[in-house]
Amino acid sequence: MIGSKFDTPQNRFIVLFVGLFLIFYYGNLMVWSLVSPNGKHYNEFVDAHLNYIGGMRSILVNLTVNSLKLLGYKVIYNQDSIRVIGRNGILIAYDCIGMGVMSFFTAFTIAYPKPIKIKVIFLIAGIVVIQVLNICRMCLLALYWHKPQVRSIDHHLVFNVVIYAVIGVSIYFYTKGSRANTRNAKD
Structure with missing residues (x-):
């Protein structure tokens, strides 16, 4: 009886999604x-x-530094910090890398029933978008973040709200096609 409750596609998705998210996040x-x-x-x-x-952080630091240099700024950096000459500096901590957001997105993409080719394309595109937005955030923080002046704003929270909104919209369109195909198959 209990096993039959998990035989529906919705329940399989939920169990797989939550399980994968927990494995990725805590892993x-x-x-x-x-x-x-x-x-x-x-x-x-x-x-x-x-x-x-560390490899992810290194890639993010290098892409952020190169983006700032491309915009004409002089930058000093090491493996976990970036300083723009005449502006500000940022420390790239674990929370800045986006592992939690990518864990959520990856777990959802794998768990949702779609053909493997579509999953791979959606997963790669989604992670690229997440990290491009992350690089934009780091550039803006390195240029404009004045910590003593903006104590009440948590830039991690703002970024998470923006990124989860983007993920929500992308997931809507990703799943919308499945629902339309399911409805057409039933008609």
Whole structure:
């Protein structure tokens, strides 16, 4: 009887989505704890050979720096911070990389019933859009963020609201085609 409740496509989607999200989200946090040198669970091997989070941060820092240079700004940077000469600086922490947002988006895309080719295209396009918006955010913060003047604004919250709105709209159109196809098949 209990098994039959999970036999519907909706229930399979929900269980798969929640399960994948939890695996991705907490898996990323686990890896982060293993690659953080000051962390209590630091593992030198994982940091040296499996640190995809550091790789993501490096890509984001380099793309943000190159975007700022392309706009004509002089930039000083290292592996986790960016400073625009005559402007401001930002520290690229784990929360800035977007792993939680990408975990949600990836779990949804994999769990939703669509052909694999469409899933792969949607997943790649979505992650690219998420990171392009993230790079734009980092550029704006490096240029205009004056922390003492804007204490009441949490830029992570603002970014999450914007990015989840973009994801919501994209998911609407991604799932809309499935519902139309399902309705046409029933007619």
